[in-house]
Amino acid sequence: xxxxxxxxxxxxxxxxxxxxxxxxxxxxxxxxxxxxxxxxxxxxxxxxxxxxxxxxxxxxxxxxxxxxxxxxxxxxxxxxxxxxxxxxxxxxxxxxxxxxxxxxxxxxxxxxxxxxxxxxxxxxxxxxxxxxxxxxxxxxxxxxxxxxxxxxxxxxxxxxxxxxxxxxxxxxxxxxxxxxxxxxxxxxxxxxxxxxxxxxxxxxxxxxxxxxxxxxxxxxxxxxxxxxxxxxxxxxxxxxxxxxxxxxxxxxxxxxxxxxxxxxxxxxxxxxxxxxxxxxxxxxxxxxxxxxxxxxxxxxxxxxxxxxxxxxxxxxxxxxxxxxxxxxxxxxxxxxxxxx
Amino acid sequence: xxxxxxxxxxxxxxxxxxxxxxxxxxxxxxxxxxxxxxxxxxxxxxxxxxxxxxxxxxxxxxxxxxxxxxxxxxxxxxxxxxxxxxxxxxxxxxxxxxxxxxxxxxxxxxxxxxxxxxxxxxxxxxxxxxxxxxxxxxxxxxxxxxxxxxxxxxxxxxxxxxxxxxxxxxxxxxxxxxxxxxxxxxxxxxxxxxxxxxxxxxxxxxxxxxxxxxxxxxxxxxxxxxxxxxxxxxxxxxxxxxxxxxxxxxxxxxxxxxxxxxxxxxxxxxxxxxxxxxxxxxxxxxxxxxxxxxxxxxxxxxxxxxxxxxxxxxxxxxxxxxxxxxxxxxxxxxxxxxxx
DNA sequence: CTGAAAGCGCTAACAG
DNA sequence: CTGTTAGCGCTTTCAG
Numbered sequence: 001x002x003x004x005x006x007x008x009x010x011x012x013x014x015x016x017x018x019x020x021x022x023x024x025x026x027x028x029x030x031x032x033x034x035x036x037x038x039x040x041x042x043x044x045x046x047x048x049x050x051x052x053x054x055x056x057x058x059x060x061x062x063x064x065x066x067x068x069x070x071x072x073x074x075x076x077x078x079x080x081x082x083x084x085x086x087x088x089x090x091x092x093x094x095x096x097x098x099x100x101x102x103x104x105x106x107x108x109x110x111x112x113x114x115x116x117x118x119x120x121x122x123x124x125x126x127x128x129x130x131x132x133x134x135x136x137x138x139x140x141x142x143x144x145x146x147x148x149x150x151x152x153x154x155x156x157x158x159x160x161x162x163x164x165x166x167x168x169x170x171x172x173x174x175x176x177x178x179x180x181x182x183x184x185x186x187x188x189x190x191x192x193x194x195x196x197x198x199x200x201x202x203x204x205x206x207x208x209x210x211x212x213x214x215x216x217x218x219x220x221x222x223x224x225x226x227x228x229x230x231x232x233x234x235x236x237x238x239x240x241x242x243x244x245x246x247x248x249x250x251x252x253x254x255x256x257x258x259x260x261x262x263x264x265x266x267x268x269x270x271x272x273x274x275x276x277x278x279x280x281x282x283x284x285x286x287x288x289x290x291x292x293x294x295x296x297x298x299x300x301x302x303x304x305x306x307x308x309x310x311x312x313x314x315x316x317x318x319x320x321x322x323x324x325x326x327x328x329x330x331x332x333x334x335x336x337x338x339x340x
Numbered sequence: 341x342x343x344x345x346x347x348x349x350x351x352x353x354x355x356x357x358x359x360x361x362x363x364x365x366x367x368x369x370x371x372x373x374x375x376x377x378x379x380x381x382x383x384x385x386x387x388x389x390x391x392x393x394x395x396x397x398x399x400x401x402x403x404x405x406x407x408x409x410x411x412x413x414x415x416x417x418x419x420x421x422x423x424x425x426x427x428x429x430x431x432x433x434x435x436x437x438x439x440x441x442x443x444x445x446x447x448x449x450x451x452x453x454x455x456x457x458x459x460x461x462x463x464x465x466x467x468x469x470x471x472x473x474x475x476x477x478x479x480x481x482x483x484x485x486x487x488x489x490x491x492x493x494x495x496x497x498x499x500x501x502x503x504x505x506x507x508x509x510x511x512x513x514x515x516x517x518x519x520x521x522x523x524x525x526x527x528x529x530x531x532x533x534x535x536x537x538x539x540x541x542x543x544x545x546x547x548x549x550x551x552x553x554x555x556x557x558x559x560x561x562x563x564x565x566x567x568x569x570x571x572x573x574x575x576x577x578x579x580x581x582x583x584x585x586x587x588x589x590x591x592x593x594x595x596x597x598x599x600x601x602x603x604x605x606x607x608x609x610x611x612x613x614x615x616x617x618x619x620x621x622x623x624x625x626x627x628x629x630x631x632x633x634x635x636x637x638x639x640x641x642x643x644x645x646x647x648x649x650x651x652x653x654x655x656x657x658x659x660x661x662x663x664x665x666x667x668x669x670x671x672x673x674x675x676x677x678x679x680x
Numbered sequence: 681c682t683g684a685a686a687g688c689g690c691t692a693a694c695a696g
Numbered sequence: 697c698t699g700t701t702a703g704c705g706c707t708t709t710c711a712g
């Protein structure tokens with residue numbers, strides 16, 4: 001068994017209360033320097049580890065944060081997690097990480113179990129545009145911040161990519177290359193990125209004076225390659241009216257679109273240019289290398305964690321607004337001049 | 341604030357002890373069915389969540405497991421984590437996940453903080469061939485299992501790919517294609533996969549009657565593309581004596597090797613065939629698509645988790661031996677007949 | 681079947 | 697500066 005505070009106190013010939021003060025940085029100054037020294041030595045000797053159950057029970061602090069992600073297997077999320085861990089880990093917090101698979105029921109259930117573990121705060125990369133968990137958190141006034149997704153009702157602070165700017169930059173870039181028939185394969189609309197990009201697409205098309213009927217949108221039923229392939233089938237079937245450029249909702253959808261193109265015998269980028277979003281790993285190595293926007297994943301994690309830490313520790317209560325981080329356009333080989 | 345067991349008991353008109361029994365599946369049978377019913381209803385109404393600090397303090401069980409991985413950003417690990425979560429999550433455990441970056445000091449430090457959080461068990465994907473953390477765990481007799489890596493001293497059960505079979509299969513396959521000059525770019529030797537594959541390479545070369553001096557080994561200084569590129573520089577510099585096939589220590593190293601080949605103007609697979617290990621995502625989409633071995637990542641996680649759970653719950657104390665899972669060879673475009 | 685009481689290990693308020 | 701005390705919320709004997 002491991003040793004307890006009482007063991008340390010006994011060995012040091014002091015009262016447990018005193019030992020506690022000696023060992024705790026915030027109350028060390030209340031104890032004589034020699035005593036502190038002795039207690040610490042003995043603690044080290046017995047390699048005493050404070051029982052975090054007991055401490056938590058007393059202080060109502062766990063130094064644990066709950067981290068909800070849709071799926072760690074999606075390469076978007078690990079860098080975010082690392083960014084979070086980098087700041088919160090250094091501050092003494094550990095992360096309880098769960099995968100929700102974009103399942104609202106699972107999300108709520110997992111949240112409840114994390115809640116009963118008394119997490120000091122939460123970071124959610126899982127929010128739906130309307131999200132009961134977000135409401136539950138907000139109602140209970142628990143520190144929490146959203147990352148990569150935001151909710152319709154701005155109940156919690158969020159850190160996300162600047163999706164509106166991305167879409168505008170993408171379309172401007174394509175127009176400069178001579179494209180006028182630009183289509184959008186949108187990701188599902190119940191999550192903010194899909195919805196925001198879709199809306200930004202519509203308004204940008206209008207703002208730039210393109211013909212809306214030449215710029216169709218089709219909403220994919222998922223986030224992966226297969227969904228992209230399925231969604232673009234109809235889009236590229238009529239060789240006369242087909243777009244010359246396709247903006248996919250994310251990189252995986254873009255790959256699916258390119259799969260469809262290659263099975264249909266359409267060349268990318270000669271016939272149709274394709275753009276993705278997020279710049280997940282190895283998009284520079286697929287064929288053709290994908291033009292996409294670099295979401296600052298690590299930085300998003302860092303920012304979210306900083307906001308959460310300040311909130312937990314009472315340094316600053318954040319506004320429930322969204323911070324939009326810029327996403328540079330990475331031009332590679334999947335885009336080129338519009339065919340003549 | 342959330343409600344406590346005492347609140348529930350009061351509202352139900354019973355003693356807290358009784359409420360506790362009524363709510364706990366294992367002791368429910370000690371309480372009258374009607375009472376159980378009433379207490380449960382009231383608990384649900386107040387949405388009572390047991391305080392896990394208090395419970396843990398009393399029971400010395402946290403229903404938490406510590407999960408140490410080198411780097412979540414390496415696509416090898418998320419599927420393992422998901423496999424683990426799948427079994428342990430269903431059993432009521434949550435996972436505290438930390439990244440060690442293959443830094444022994446960081447590993448020990450993080451382990452100690454997880455220990456003070458009273459994890460019921462550990463799964464390590466981080467073990468070095470000699471690993472102080474593994475020794476510390478073993479000495480304290482804490483349930484823990486290794487995954488993807490094993491230690492020299494078989495102190496803990498482990499689940500890994502069958503690296504010896506992989507290497508043998510790889511070389512046999514290459515020999516069948518006519519290769520006799522086969523080189524190995526090994527991954528660092530302080531981790532079991534690098535070491536085991538290296539040894540298997542040596543013995544297989546001998547067993548198959550190839551000339552050892554025609555089958556050089558160079559040990560890479562890291563696990564990534566850059567390390568693979570650097571390690572293969574020398575190997576392919578002499579056009580007369582260069583190998584016709586290279587077995588890289590993992591997929592990232594293999595990509596590095598292919599980078600080197602393409603900058604040197606050597607064609608893959610026409611001039612040199614390349615094989616990787618693990619089959620990380622999108623190896624089927626790079627150019628040329630990589631021939632590699634499919635490590636059963638998810639299954640490894642599942643197996644490790646099952647062993648751990650049985651150990652924690654006392655169902656079965658496992659042998660400290662390694663389970664080797666078969667890894668099928670996935671033949672793609674980076675391998676072909678030896679040049680004549 | 682239910683109630684009473686003790687105590688897990690710690691911290692924080694207060695007294696000396 | 698150090699000791700005393702109480703109690704966080706729960707489970708688990710032991711009595712009734």
